[in-house]
Amino acid sequence: MSDTTTSGWxxxxxxxxxxxxxxxxxxxxxxxxxxVKGAVRIIISEFPTKITQPITLESGxxxxxxxxxxxxxxxxxxxxxxxxxxxxxxxxxxTGQPTSDYLQVLESYLPRMATEEEIMTWAKENIDLxxxxxxxxxxxxxxxHFGKSADGNVVKKVLGSMVG
Numbered sequence: 001m002s003d004t005t006t007s008g009w010x011x012x013x014x015x016x017x018x019x020x021x022x023x024x025x026x027x028x029x030x031x032x033x034x035x036v037k038g039a040v041r042i043i044i045s046e047f048p049t050k051i052t053q054p055i056t057l058e059s060g061x062x063x064x065x066x067x068x069x070x071x072x073x074x075x076x077x078x079x080x081x082x083x084x085x086x087x088x089x090x091x092x093x094x095t096g097q098p099t100s101d102y103l104q105v106l107e108s109y110l111p112r113m114a115t116e117e118e119i120m121t122w123a124k125e126n127i128d129l130x131x132x133x134x135x136x137x138x139x140x141x142x143x144x145h146f147g148k149s150a151d152g153n154v155v156k157k158v159l160g161s162m163v164g
Contacts, residue, residue, distance in 0.1 A: 008108030017074040017109065039105035046080045047072065078148050081109050114150045119158045122146075127162075135163045 009020045021040055028037035051072055052064035088103045122145060127138045142155050
């Protein structure tokens with residue numbers, strides 16, 4: 001198991017995720033940490049195709065260009081990392097492995113996920129299920145509140161338990 005304590009990101013740090021990724025890549029190269037170096041390189045390599053800015057060419061044709069570092073938001077990077085985590089989890093499931101160093105490095109850059117209890121508490125205080133035709137329609141406001149820190153499956157489970 002490699003040392004991943006120096007890598008990772010916390011939203012409260014105030015450092016933009018792109019800056020943290022680039023500094024962790026540099027530190028991993030200098031420190032010869034192949035796991036972190038490989039994972040961060042994969043994350044950054046996704047940017048040109050996954051994080052783009054729509055543009056209109058002189059001919060009037062619609063196109064897109066990769067965003068510059070200064071234009072990339074933390075949420076856009078988190079979406080890319082979540083996609084990489086999802087595919088790594090599918091690979092691990094297929095091979096029967098519980099986790100990997102690569103997945104742990106990826107997850108270290110994601111915001112802490114809201115727990116089932118936190119979602120339940122917020123939903124009970126802020127959501128009136130009688131306002132919705134179906135309890136699942138309450139997913140929208142809950143997901144909007146928690147953003148990328150809530151797993152949709154956990155929210156569904158919470159809503160199911162609120163009805164039952």
